[in-house]
Amino acid sequence: MSHDVPPAGPPSQPPYAGGPSRGSFDPASVNKLDWAILGIGAVVLIFSFFDYYSWDFKGYGINVSQSWSAWHFSHGLFIAWFAMVITVLSAAVLAVSLFVPTVTLPAPPRMLSFVGFAVGFVLYLIAIFAHSDFGPAGGHAFSFWISLILAGVGAVIALMRAQQTNTVLPGRLNSLPRVGR
Incomplete structure (x- = not known):
């Protein structure tokens, strides 16, 4: 006489349509520096x-003020927009690799993230000088400077994570001195 013995443990249920087929996501499993990179992008x-950018003119009975966000493309401001897009995409590449590991990227995600942040930082530096002259009453505003600093910090943190995970960087970048521990 034979009979089937049910498997030990709770019965398994097939995943619902469109749902995850594996365990749930644990935010604690993501490195704190990776969270920092994602936060910088956001x-x-x-x-x-x-x-x-902002411009203010006060004189001769005239009071004129104008400001532009990164989404303004004329007067050479396109470079700052491009720097912002590359910086945000660099964080998005890391997010995809962390949260959707089944997606295949054209290169290692940590390398893409580091190179993107570094390129974004360099473009922000170029944007300091590559716009039309606003005159003595105009220049870069608070958000530009914050974004420039964050792109630089993001590049350093992305380099740290690439080195911690032994990611091969392109060319001479692979021989950069180790940053952090």
Whole structure:
């Protein structure tokens, strides 16, 4: 006489349509520096909607004020927009690799993230000088400077994570001195 013995443990249920087929996501499993990179990308995106450039003129009975966000493309301001987009995409690449590991990227995600943040930082530096002259009453506004700083910090943190995970960087970048521990 034979009979089937049910497996030990709770009965398994097939995943519902469109649902996950594996365990739930644990935010604690993501490294704190990776969270920092994702946060930097989000903050840079938020600041892109505020004043990147401003111009104020007061004199001769005239009071004129104008400001532009990163989404303004004339007068050479396109470079700051491009720097912001690359910086945000660099964080998005890391997010995809962390939260959707089944997606295949064209290169290692940590390398893409580091190179993107570094390129974004360099473009922000170029944007300091590559716009039309606003005259003595105009220049870069608060959000531009915050985004520039965050892109630099993001590049350093992304380099740290690439080195911690032994990610091979392109060319001479692979011989950069180790940052952090």
